[in-house]
Amino acid sequence: MSLPPLLPHDGVAAELNPRAAASRGAGSRAPRVVVLDYGFGNVRSAVRALERVGAQVELTADNDAALAADGLVVPGVGAFAACMAGLRAVRGDQVVDRRLAGGRPVLGICVGMQVMFDRGVEHGVESDGLGEWRGVVERLDAPVVPHMGWSTVEVPAGSRIFAGVEHERFYFVHSYAAQAFTQGHDDAADPRFTPPLVTWAHHGTATRGARFVAAVEDGPLAATQFHPEKSGDAGATLLENWVTSL
Structure with a gap:
């Protein structure tokens, strides 16, 4: 069964501002956000965090x-492979593809970010991802795995989702990550092309550790390896920045 046509975006882009939700006029409609319920993820904490920053949130697997x-x-x-299987079971892979093709915002969190890459390798088994970005998600090359706890990130100039929290720490819990990022867009030679903004983080020691992709902002697609819903005020500001852009 084919997916229904992509509906036009009836929202108006808002200026990204950590306090934008609080200052939204009484007559303004709260942005509608769906948290995709496909069996994997800290969905309840994500729903609550998004509601706190002004979104009208629905937890569902309904494609419409x-x-x-x-x-x-x-x-x-x-696991990467299990998450991909769950996404396909509810046709979430098609939904993501259709939304991005229409320029509609998508936010991936933790393994929800990892599956945006071409492939994931776990325990020697390679699995296909959604292929929105070129790259492989692999086990961190660090003395201690998993990476669990608070870490600072290297935010590039011009980041919108990190506005106001560029120097804050965020909460990570993961054993795998993309440790390289290849631009690889077919239209990269087009002068109108805007390359993705990649935020990096490091786990390990000064002599041995892994530098990995902590977040990506790529047109309508944004994603974080860390959990903004578990990252206190900094994570709330990041989510608010995203919600107020819808």
């Missing part, structure tokens, strides 16, 4: 709702 929402959040915890 996911396509119609102002924003779609793809959470994810556990």
